[in-house]
Amino acid sequence: MRDQWRHPSPRLLVLRRLEVGVPALAVAIGLGITAALTSAWVGVGAGAAVVAGLAALPFVRRRWAAWGYAERADDLLVRRGVMFSRLSVVPYGRMQFVDVTAGPLERIFRLATVRLHTAAAASDARIPGLDADEATRLRDRLAELGEAQAAGI
Numbered sequence: 001m002r003d004q005w006r007h008p009s010p011r012l013l014v015l016r017r018l019e020v021g022v023p024a025l026a027v028a029i030g031l032g033i034t035a036a037l038t039s040a041w042v043g044v045g046a047g048a049a050v051v052a053g054l055a056a057l058p059f060v061r062r063r064w065a066a067w068g069y070a071e072r073a074d075d076l077l078v079r080r081g082v083m084f085s086r087l088s089v090v091p092y093g094r095m096q097f098v099d100v101t102a103g104p105l106e107r108i109f110r111l112a113t114v115r116l117h118t119a120a121a122a123s124d125a126r127i128p129g130l131d132a133d134e135a136t137r138l139r140d141r142l143a144e145l146g147e148a149q150a151a152g153i
Helices: 010-037 040-066 104-108 132-150
Strands: 068-071 075-080 086-091 095-101 111-118 126-131
Touching (some): 010 040, 095 132, 111 132, 126 132
Antiparallel strands (some): 068 075
């Protein structure tokens, strides 16, 4: 049977686009105002800021689409990365605890990040951009499976 991959919420894509677009627009406006007051060459910088922001949008989409996770019987698979793809396999019995975090922008978009902690220092399995309800469900499920696997059930 093939693993059923789940992906972050589409609202994460909107959030990431805003995180790229708003600063690019702010820089473009600032440089545009400066260009109007001083030199036309600064206006070229404003145009470059807009172009850079627009050019980054396809990369934001690809990065969002690269995230995924699959719950299996004994472990959780987490994949990410566009240029350098990474697949983390986290056995339920090795999990020490599961965090659910949400920053201010994530809360506005009703999103959360699930972070898995294991004894391995290099373990950095996290799943960003989950619906808050899905993040809670996943945290509870992983905690339940982790306890059962650690107890040898």
